[in-house]
Amino acid sequence: MVYNKTEKILEKQQLRKKKIIKAAKEILSEKEMGNISIKSIAKRAGIATGTFYLYFADKETLVDMVIQEIYTELLDAIKQGRAQYTNGFDKLQASMEVCIHLFMKERHLAKILLEHFPQINAAFSTKYADIENDLIRLTKLDLDELKEQKLIPEQDTQVSATAFVGTFREVILTWISKGQPSDMDLAYKTLIEFNMRGLGRY
Amino acid sequence: MVYNKTEKILEKQQLRKKKIIKAAKEILSEKEMGNISIKSIAKRAGIATGTFYLYFADKETLVDMVIQEIYTELLDAIKQGRAQYTNGFDKLQASMEVCIHLFMKERHLAKILLEHFPQINAAFSTKYADIENDLIRLTKLDLDELKEQKLIPEQDTQVSATAFVGTFREVILTWISKGQPSDMDLAYKTLIEFNMRGLGRY
Amino acid sequence: MVYNKTEKILEKQQLRKKKIIKAAKEILSEKEMGNISIKSIAKRAGIATGTFYLYFADKETLVDMVIQEIYTELLDAIKQGRAQYTNGFDKLQASMEVCIHLFMKERHLAKILLEHFPQINAAFSTKYADIENDLIRLTKLDLDELKEQKLIPEQDTQVSATAFVGTFREVILTWISKGQPSDMDLAYKTLIEFNMRGLGRY
Amino acid sequence: MVYNKTEKILEKQQLRKKKIIKAAKEILSEKEMGNISIKSIAKRAGIATGTFYLYFADKETLVDMVIQEIYTELLDAIKQGRAQYTNGFDKLQASMEVCIHLFMKERHLAKILLEHFPQINAAFSTKYADIENDLIRLTKLDLDELKEQKLIPEQDTQVSATAFVGTFREVILTWISKGQPSDMDLAYKTLIEFNMRGLGRY
DNA sequence: CATGAATGAGCCTTCATTCAT
DNA sequence: AATGAATGAAGGCTCATTCAT
Numbered sequence: 001m002v003y004n005k006t007e008k009i010l011e012k013q014q015l016r017k018k019k020i021i022k023a024a025k026e027i028l029s030e031k032e033m034g035n036i037s038i039k040s041i042a043k044r045a046g047i048a049t050g051t052f053y054l055y056f057a058d059k060e061t062l063v064d065m066v067i068q069e070i071y072t073e074l075l076d077a078i079k080q081g082r083a084q085y086t087n088g089f090d091k092l093q094a095s096m097e098v099c100i101h102l103f104m105k106e107r108h109l110a111k112i113l114l115e116h117f118p119q120i121n122a123a124f125s126t127k128y129a130d131i132e133n134d135l136i137r138l139t140k141l142d143l144d145e146l147k148e149q150k151l152i153p154e155q156d157t158q159v160s161a162t163a164f165v166g167t168f169r170e171v172i173l174t175w176i177s178k179g180q181p182s183d184m185d186l187a188y189k190t191l192i193e194f195n196m197r198g199l200g201r202y
Numbered sequence: 203m204v205y206n207k208t209e210k211i212l213e214k215q216q217l218r219k220k221k222i223i224k225a226a227k228e229i230l231s232e233k234e235m236g237n238i239s240i241k242s243i244a245k246r247a248g249i250a251t252g253t254f255y256l257y258f259a260d261k262e263t264l265v266d267m268v269i270q271e272i273y274t275e276l277l278d279a280i281k282q283g284r285a286q287y288t289n290g291f292d293k294l295q296a297s298m299e300v301c302i303h304l305f306m307k308e309r310h311l312a313k314i315l316l317e318h319f320p321q322i323n324a325a326f327s328t329k330y331a332d333i334e335n336d337l338i339r340l341t342k343l344d345l346d347e348l349k350e351q352k353l354i355p356e357q358d359t360q361v362s363a364t365a366f367v368g369t370f371r372e373v374i375l376t377w378i379s380k381g382q383p384s385d386m387d388l389a390y391k392t393l394i395e396f397n398m399r400g401l402g403r404y
Numbered sequence: 405m406v407y408n409k410t411e412k413i414l415e416k417q418q419l420r421k422k423k424i425i426k427a428a429k430e431i432l433s434e435k436e437m438g439n440i441s442i443k444s445i446a447k448r449a450g451i452a453t454g455t456f457y458l459y460f461a462d463k464e465t466l467v468d469m470v471i472q473e474i475y476t477e478l479l480d481a482i483k484q485g486r487a488q489y490t491n492g493f494d495k496l497q498a499s500m501e502v503c504i505h506l507f508m509k510e511r512h513l514a515k516i517l518l519e520h521f522p523q524i525n526a527a528f529s530t531k532y533a534d535i536e537n538d539l540i541r542l543t544k545l546d547l548d549e550l551k552e553q554k555l556i557p558e559q560d561t562q563v564s565a566t567a568f569v570g571t572f573r574e575v576i577l578t579w580i581s582k583g584q585p586s587d588m589d590l591a592y593k594t595l596i597e598f599n600m601r602g603l604g605r606y
Numbered sequence: 607m608v609y610n611k612t613e614k615i616l617e618k619q620q621l622r623k624k625k626i627i628k629a630a631k632e633i634l635s636e637k638e639m640g641n642i643s644i645k646s647i648a649k650r651a652g653i654a655t656g657t658f659y660l661y662f663a664d665k666e667t668l669v670d671m672v673i674q675e676i677y678t679e680l681l682d683a684i685k686q687g688r689a690q691y692t693n694g695f696d697k698l699q700a701s702m703e704v705c706i707h708l709f710m711k712e713r714h715l716a717k718i719l720l721e722h723f724p725q726i727n728a729a730f731s732t733k734y735a736d737i738e739n740d741l742i743r744l745t746k747l748d749l750d751e752l753k754e755q756k757l758i759p760e761q762d763t764q765v766s767a768t769a770f771v772g773t774f775r776e777v778i779l780t781w782i783s784k785g786q787p788s789d790m791d792l793a794y795k796t797l798i799e800f801n802m803r804g805l806g807r808y
Numbered sequence: 809c810a811t812g813a814a815t816g817a818g819c820c821t822t823c824a825t826t827c828a829t
Numbered sequence: 830a831a832t833g834a835a836t837g838a839a840g841g842c843t844c845a846t847t848c849a850t
Contacts, residue, residue, distance in 0.1 A: 194357075241833095455809085559799070825835105
């Protein structure tokens, strides 16, 4: 059963890869410092230093994978959250809700994406910026649609979209590092209304 | 005249300290990457490597000072900008304008604060967060005042203030790294109105 | 038929061994650098990395075998080339011709022997020296015979033989790395006459 | 006396550099294996690992210096040995004598140049080849002159020069690794005459 | 027997910090 | 006080060798 054997091995390899990525994420989200050395990651993943290089070409490749994974997770959730809506504002609100829920649920993911990533190194930082830019770009698409439909006033949608995403980054980051507000419902409502009003919804 | 002598020495020390901090800032704003070694900072400041340790306990202490200085600069500018206003919204708007102008004028300062610093190390990040928190706190004071005066609707001012600051961080960062929008007036207006509307100004 | 079975197995083992040695030779003669890792050799031989260690105790043992094989090949060719001559000078000249032809024909072999091998490690170097010493010893036998027959003047035949072999090593190595001279006939003649005259042929 | 201070320091630095090069040479000539790691060199030189990099940009630079130093030493000695002669053969003979004497006197130098260098790595090997090529080139100049003066027969002087140098490399290497012959005078005479006759001196 | 993933010692290099001058 | 050479821990990565399957 060569077939089975190969499959099993591939499966195991994927498992190892996941394990390494998980270890990297853990170290990123736990330690105060972003001291992610290959050695520490390997140790955390329960493998030898050299083994790491069987699964990733180099450190940068790992970083790519970690980011890619988080990003995909985020976009998938947003996409799924918006699926049931057709109205522009509803879609936008759904996106916001998904973001908040996802990040609050998976604090470690949020911590990595918002807090630690930009610290590791420049390349990393660049990649993180790419994600944010992507989110801004997607938001802008929504805003342009709303503007075209005259549902929001004339404005630089690039700026609005950037501000929009900025509110989330800042608020969620605060919640993560300082803890959530006691009246979560009000907080939640405040953030969403801040943005809705900010856009100038008619 | 021991007193004078001591004073002179202290003054001289302060001068050196400033010189080192200035060197650190310069290097931070010039180099693409966060390659700020003590050696390069010392060289830029025109002192020997070892001399650095006569003025700063370690690298982290330097970081503290650099941030402190930037923060003070920012707050001073804001305070000065608000001085002539009494109305809550005017003060808030003045703050926003000062922020934008200061950052756009001193791109290198902005670059340090928003782009480079968070990459250096985690301790740094924590300190950067402190500045942002302070700005949020100050904004919240304004919002609480406005809320009390029933000039904005009921809301979690902590969240609003956070979102408020977040829009600036994100927008200015984008402008710095991607370049300013062609229609700067519209962009500028969009950002300020986004926040004013977002607060729910009556 | 235990006997047959054992023989078959041994035969198979020898085949594998040859295959590995061949792979090692190929890699040595192809790659610019001495990047011959066990992994790459095994891959080239079509076996798994670990399998290598079923046939060779370690890397050094492989080196032994490779050299041994090349040496045998060289000596066999020389022996065959000399077989038809009885006169001392003729035998010597035949040896020279065989050397040149063999090396020029099998550049990859020459490249291994002269260029790459000495780089791999010190143990290797010792072994390579052994081959050269052997060639020198054989040459000396010829020279002693010629000296006894008063066909060449009194001399330290050990030194002459060493010099003799040295000219070949150097010249062939140059041809291999820099390319052959345009007038190969003259070059060829020059080398052989240099040595013949050098010996002091009467 | 800034002048003195600077001079002293420079002197000291040069001393350190020499010390490191000496350590590298020692390790090269002593150990069976050419295990020259920066760590071992530093240890031998009595310095910390990092200190090495204050004197040499990297490992390759050290290698360059070591080779350069040996080569310069050799060429200087040859030049000096030839200075008093005008006749082509005399110059050639003087060169040969210098080579032999120098190498036999400084066995460790010879050991490095002839035995170990080619083993360390490819770059190294290339550089060693450069030296040999240079020697061959210089020899060829002499031979071309002799040929022009009709003092030696028509021949490919490139090949002769190569063979010429090859005899020295081989003979000296043998003497170094196997010990000198008992009758050194005869050996010496044999080598020189071998080459002189080989050239076809009229 | 064969496999190839796993191992870990070792390599080169950087840089915050110390210390003799 | 000032200097800058010296230090050595740590980092990313390679590869000969082992071992569970």
